[in-house]
Amino acid sequence: MSDFTFDEINLMCIYNTGTHAGLMQELTDMRGHLEPDETELLELTDSTLYKLGGITDEQFKELELVPYFDADE
Numbered sequence: 001m002s003d004f005t006f007d008e009i010n011l012m013c014i015y016n017t018g019t020h021a022g023l024m025q026e027l028t029d030m031r032g033h034l035e036p037d038e039t040e041l042l043e044l045t046d047s048t049l050y051k052l053g054g055i056t057d058e059q060f061k062e063l064e065l066v067p068y069f070d071a072d073e
Contacts, residue, residue, distance in 0.1 A: 004048070004051055004063075005047075006068055007044055008044065008047060008048040008051065009065065009066075009067070009068065010067050010068060011027070011044055011045065011048055012027075012048060012052075012063075012065050013065050013066065013067040014067075015027050015030060016065050019057075019060075020052065020055075020056075020057045020060035020061075021057075023052065023060075024049060024052050024053070027045055027048060027049050027052075028049065030045065031045045031046075031049075
């Protein structure tokens with residue numbers, strides 16, 4: 001399974017619908033609303049979508065989508 005970064009996990013928590021396909025759709029929709037200068041969020045969204053595309057629904061269900069507010073934890 002792909003290793004998601006701290007930032008990718010937090011992004012998934014924000015847009016999580018409870019399903020693999022739903023989360024991917026929400027991220028795709030959000031991506032379409034980004035402004036040209038939001039390059040960091042665009043790159044983060046793209047890397048998250050890429051990794052989500054590489055896992056199964058069963059693997060998605062195993063993810064612990066709990067937001068982390070402190071990167072040191």
